[in-house]
Amino acid sequence: MILSQQKPLEEIVRSLxxxxxxxxxxxxxxxxxxxxxxxxxxxxxKGGMEKVGKKVTGYSVVDFLxxxxxxxxxxxGKAKEVKxxxxxxxxxxxxxxxxxxxxxxxxxxxxxNTIPLGGMRGEWKGSERCKECGDCVLDLTxxxxxxxxxxxxxxxxxxxxxxxxxxxxxxxxxxxxxxLIYERLEKLGQLEKLRQIYEPKxxxxxxxxxxxxxxxxxxxxxxx
Amino acid sequence: xxxxxxLASGKFVVTSxxxxxxxxxxxxxxxxxELLRGRVDGINVTDLQSSVMRLxxxxxxxxxxxxxxxxxxxxxxxxxxxxxxxxxxxxxxVLGIKNVLALTGDYASLGDHPQAKPVFDLDSVxxxxxxxxxxxxxxxxxxxxxxxxxxxxxxxVNPGGNPxxxxxIKMEKKLRAGATFFQTQAIYDIGAFEKFMNxxxxxxxxxxxxxxxxxxxxxxxxxxxxxxGVSVPxxxxxxxxxxxxxxxxxxxxxxxxxxxxxxxxQGVHIMPIGWESKVPAVLEAAKL
Numbered sequence: 001m002i003l004s005q006q007k008p009l010e011e012i013v014r015s016l017x018x019x020x021x022x023x024x025x026x027x028x029x030x031x032x033x034x035x036x037x038x039x040x041x042x043x044x045x046k047g048g049m050e051k052v053g054k055k056v057t058g059y060s061v062v063d064f065l066x067x068x069x070x071x072x073x074x075x076x077g078k079a080k081e082v083k084x085x086x087x088x089x090x091x092x093x094x095x096x097x098x099x100x101x102x103x104x105x106x107x108x109x110x111x112x113n114t115i116p117l118g119g120m121r122g123e124w125k126g127s128e129r130c131k132e133c134g135d136c137v138l139d140l141t142x143x144x145x146x147x148x149x150x151x152x153x154x155x156x157x158x159x160x161x162x163x164x165x166x167x168x169x170x171x172x173x174x175x176x177x178x179x180l181i182y183e184r185l186e187k188l189g190q191l192e193k194l195r196q197i198y199e200p201k202x203x204x205x206x207x208x209x210x211x212x213x214x215x216x217x218x219x220x221x222x223x224x
Numbered sequence: 225x226x227x228x229x230x231l232a233s234g235k236f237v238v239t240s241x242x243x244x245x246x247x248x249x250x251x252x253x254x255x256x257x258e259l260l261r262g263r264v265d266g267i268n269v270t271d272l273q274s275s276v277m278r279l280x281x282x283x284x285x286x287x288x289x290x291x292x293x294x295x296x297x298x299x300x301x302x303x304x305x306x307x308x309x310x311x312x313x314x315x316x317x318v319l320g321i322k323n324v325l326a327l328t329g330d331y332a333s334l335g336d337h338p339q340a341k342p343v344f345d346l347d348s349v350x351x352x353x354x355x356x357x358x359x360x361x362x363x364x365x366x367x368x369x370x371x372x373x374x375x376x377x378x379x380x381v382n383p384g385g386n387p388x389x390x391x392x393i394k395m396e397k398k399l400r401a402g403a404t405f406f407q408t409q410a411i412y413d414i415g416a417f418e419k420f421m422n423x424x425x426x427x428x429x430x431x432x433x434x435x436x437x438x439x440x441x442x443x444x445x446x447x448x449x450x451x452x453g454v455s456v457p458x459x460x461x462x463x464x465x466x467x468x469x470x471x472x473x474x475x476x477x478x479x480x481x482x483x484x485x486x487x488x489x490q491g492v493h494i495m496p497i498g499w500e501s502k503v504p505a506v507l508e509a510a511k512l
Contacts, residue, residue: 151331152342156349157394159328160382160409161452169452170331182390194393197401200306200350200364 002030002093004037004112007136013052015109015139016087022054023078023085025071025100026061027092036112037065037091045091045111057084065096066124072103082106094130094138094145101143107188108143110136113205134205140193142184147201149177155198158182227266227294227323228376231405231430237491238512239296239407239432240503241268244279250287256500257288263507264294266323268407268493271298275335282312286319296378297321300329305345306354310363313355317373325378325407326351326398349394352377352401379403381431383411383420384453392423399427407493410436410447412456414484421488430490435481437499437506438474441465475502479509 016022024042031037039061046056058081062074075082082088087107090097093114101108114132131147137155138145147153151170158178161169168174185191230237242256260267267288271281285295297316304312316324332342346354354364361372379398385391395406411417411433421431436454438444441464444456460477467473482492496503 152328152344152347154328154344154347156347156397158385158390159348160380160385160391161331162386163452164386164455166386169450170333176386178390179386182387191393194390195397197349197353197397199353200346203345 001033002095002130002132003115004031004034004093005115005134006036006041006091006112007110009048012089012109012111016054016089019086019107020053020055021057021085022049023057023082023088023106024049024059025065025088025090025092025096026059027063027065027096028061029064029066029092029096031065031092031096031112032061034112037061037096041091045089049089057081065090065092066099068099068103068124071099075100075104094132094136095124097136097138098129098143098145099124101138101184105187107190108138110138112136115205132206133201135202137198140196140198141181142188142190142193144177144181144184146177146181149175149180151177154178155201157194225265226376227296228404230265231490236486236512237266237430237432238264238494238507239266239268239491240264240494240496240500241270241296242284242500243270243273243497244281244284246276246278248279250279250284253284254287254291257291257293259501259504261293263504264494265491266294266296268296268298268325271300271327271329272303272335273330275302275330275332275337275340277335277337282316282319282321285316285321289320294323295321296323296325298325298327299351300327301344301346301348301351302329302332303340303343305343306364309346309351310354310358313358313375314369314373317375322374322376323378324355324375325380326355326403327380348379349397349401352379352398352403356402376405377403378405378407380408381406381424382409382453383417384409384413384455386453388420388423392420395424396427399429403429405430405432405490407432408434409453410434410451410495411485412454412460412481414481414488416455417485418488432491432493433485433489435478435492435494435506437478437494437496437502438464439497439499440470471499471502474499475505475509478506482506482510482512 026042027037042059089109090100091111097110113134113136115134128148162176166179168176269281269284285297288295328348332340381395441461444461447454
């Protein structure tokens with residue numbers, strides 16, 4: 001179970017600057033339980049987008065957005081609407097956003113912040129992909145999380161430790177996360193995003209809101 | 225003349241470094257520092273270099289300052305969170321330490337305490353921003369300071385980074401955050417470095433090219449394999465392999481590199497890594 005909270009709408013709109021046509025993805029898993037990415041929220045987002053002058057080319061709620069194969073087949077089924085879109089707005093946790101980015105060449109925007117509860121890491125096995133930092137930055141990093149993809153969880157670009165093979169000097173089996181981010185942004189024509197200076201993380205956001213720390217099952221209870 | 229004045233004067237600047245010992249015996253380290261007196265414009269004091277626990281950079285900078293030398297306080301983000309980093313910067317200021325080199329730092333698992341919790345609460349770019357805020361009279365969240373420090377802030381760049389374009393973008397971020405000089409990873413390939421300098425010329429910021437003294441052909445091969453962004457060309461490796469007197473050849477190679485670098489950048493930063501006593505000979509051979 002992963003918990004998410006929707007980002008403020010104005011932050012989402014800002015991230016979509018220059019993009020007119022949007023395809024929205026919701027998640028029928030944890031995000032639905034969190035009340036952030038189920039069908040009602042997707043429809044509400046669609047309305048919100050249209051209100052600010054965006055065209056929603058289509059939307060889809062996938063059972064588990066962290067299941068890459070599932071996401072891929074769903075996007076294929078909606079190929080026409082997806083193709084028409086300038087970008088994808090993904091209403092789920094950081095794992096789901098990265099799963100979408102991993103199977104699509106479209107710009108991928110997170111609509112949610114992921115907040116911590118611990119627990120499983122979605123359906124995408126292999127390694128930790130979301131730190132549940134409470135302040136999702138995937139919008140600026142091409143849909144690849146620097147907090148989990150970089151050994152030093154750096155926010156402002158690669159350190160000097162990328163090997164000739166593009167691996168991390170800390171662990172030569174591991175890809176340099178910032179190299180992956182660089183290549184992804186280059187492919188998307190968004191290298192200018194690397195120029196933004198990130199402020200240090202607000203670590204207090206990595207704690208769940210006080211009132212929600214009472215029980216691990218709060219989200220399920222919220223869902224009633 | 226301080227480092228800032230040396231750089232402003234337009235002369236070809238030389239910095240070197242000393243590594244604090246593991247323990248409290250500082251005699252040899254201070255002897256090494258004395259060898260640099262009058263020969264260099266600044267002495268970097270490394271901050272637990274290679275993530276190995278040892279005597280701290282701040283205390284050693286203070287000792288150098290007391291002796292009338294010009295220390296450059298290396299500060300990494302590996303071991304201290306934002307509270308401790310700000311406190312150490314204020315401490316450095318009251319001890320009269322002016323030059324600060326802001327780095328991210330090596331990862332903890334590469335050193336002798338791989339069990340340590342790596343901090344990286346800030347990174348090199350945000351650390352520079354924090355230094356500028358302290359100078360403007362507040363802590364990083366905006367609370368007023370009673371008395372603000374004043375620093376001369378430097379940063380590092382790896383011209384052999386992969387991809388180099390990402391390193392240049394990050395260098396420009398450091399510049400925007402407030403860095404006013406740069407030291408680089410070790411340079412051996414002059415042609416590649418010249419290309420890099422052409423790319424960063426618009427930044428108009430002094431760059432001190434890194435020089436690591438080659439101790440043997442084996443060391444050169446080791447660096448090529450294991451040190452990111454360092455690439456020693458094969459002819460230099462062969463030269464070391466065939467050398468009758470390795471020290472002499474190493475000094476010649478370093479001096480030749482420095483002579484070639486003179487036309488390309490604003491100075492050099494010599495990292496002797498154990499061969500501190502050879503630095504004066506390198507400078508003599510390079511006619512500096």
